[in-house]
Amino acid sequence: MIRALPLLLALGGCAGVQTPLDPWGEQAGRIATLTWVLFIGGHVIFVLVMGLLAWSLLAPGSLRHVLGSRGFVIGGGIVFPTVTLAVLLAWSLGVSRALTLPGSDAPLRIEVIARQYWWEVRYPDLGEVVTANELHLPRGREVELHLSSADVIHSLWVPNLHGKMDMIPGRVNRLRLTAARTGTLRGQCTEFCGLQHALMAFWTVVHEPEEFEAWAARQREPVAPPADPELARGMAAFGTHGCGACHAVRGTEWQGRLAPDLSRVGSRLSLAAGALENHRGTLAGWIAGAQDIKPGNSMPSYGRSIEGPELLALATWLESLR
């Protein structure tokens, strides 16, 4: 069992929601193939060279002589590596090119904007659907991510779908990808962007096309004032405490653009860019102690300035926004 452990650990990395070795689409597939060829080829050559080394040390003199011949040194020391590396270079450049070539004329455009410390996601093709820390994709349709930044450098990486791409202020980088499977994948920032770099994850949800349309339609619906008195109290607290200065809620007077759009916050898989599971308890905890959970982020801790029952009503209302 102990001896099998390294093998199990190695194989355990081949499947999962955040691994380049379990490709969910063509782009990640190309990268995975390149990875395996380099990995296996490198090991084959290593074993070959070690074999030759053992031969040169252990074989009888007459055979050893072969290794010292001019032909072997030129063939094995110059021709073989030159040809091998040239072929690999040409092939990997071809793979890089294939990764940047458009697959269709009309991909779905999705804008992802890097912020300290969260991800804003906008769907201009779908009637200005806006969300945060979550990427929703239709299966089988090519999307083009337009990656920009407001105030920080992040690097977006969903390893099951594509390679990494930097998000730099003053520039728009584009990443085209097609997800071939439905399900949920984890993405992560891979560029040190400050103290909260480790808490810069996000979920990617791949839907069947019709399910994706339904999701988008739901996002576009305005938030109506709730009939339930507890929820109404929560919504009022949102106004009283000035949350709307930074956050937007569709269909209300609150249209802040500095922080995540909360129109459908209750439906999200995580809070604070993957830092917390999303439910009433963590919503309340985040409002009261955002700086304790993720120090240095732009959300203030409301602490004792909001009383328990009011905080609970606010968290309950936010949770109801699905």
Ligand code: CUA
């Ligand atoms: Cu963004 Cu690390």
